[in-house]
Amino acid sequence: MLMPHPVVLRTLVDEYEALSADGTAEARAQERDLAYTLCVSTGTREVDDALRTARRWLEAASAADTAAAPRPQTTVVRRQTASGLQQKAVPRPQTAGARPQSDDGPRVYA
Template identity: 45%
Template sequence: MIVPNPAVLQQAVDRYLALAADGEMAVAVPLQNAAYTLCVLTGTRTVEEAMAAVRLLDSPGASRGRRTATVTSGSSGESAPGERELVS
């Protein structure tokens, strides 16, 4: 399973919760976008499932079994500027 970067996930959760607390119609589209982002980050289909996944990822044993791999485009195995690190 690919595990999202904890800082990115926390930002997405914070944004969703802030928009959800607003209750204004003006934030309807940004709220949908924030919900979609959470679902993509957690591999779920609903906000409820996403928040449950966030709680599981925050649990004490969640970091066990995580591997870090660097995505590279060259054959040298070294990462170049702009390449990203994946956690799985």
């Protein structure tokens, strides 16, 4: 199953929640449309299930992005001084166009 992009999913959830707080007839009509879109996007039939699934996917996407965030690479520099051997971690410069490596595999967004 294709998953919606997290930004799109976050927008749908936020708009649905904002409209559910508004009690006008127009807001209820838009809320029904968003409920349908959320259900289709998450592969569910009930809006409560769609919201739970969407929130779970958003948490997973956030955790994956945090885990895949580039970490500064360091090099250990050893230097001999009068008092002995000192070691220091020095940031290694990134080459132009270097991309962070991730072990979580490809992500598919629709």
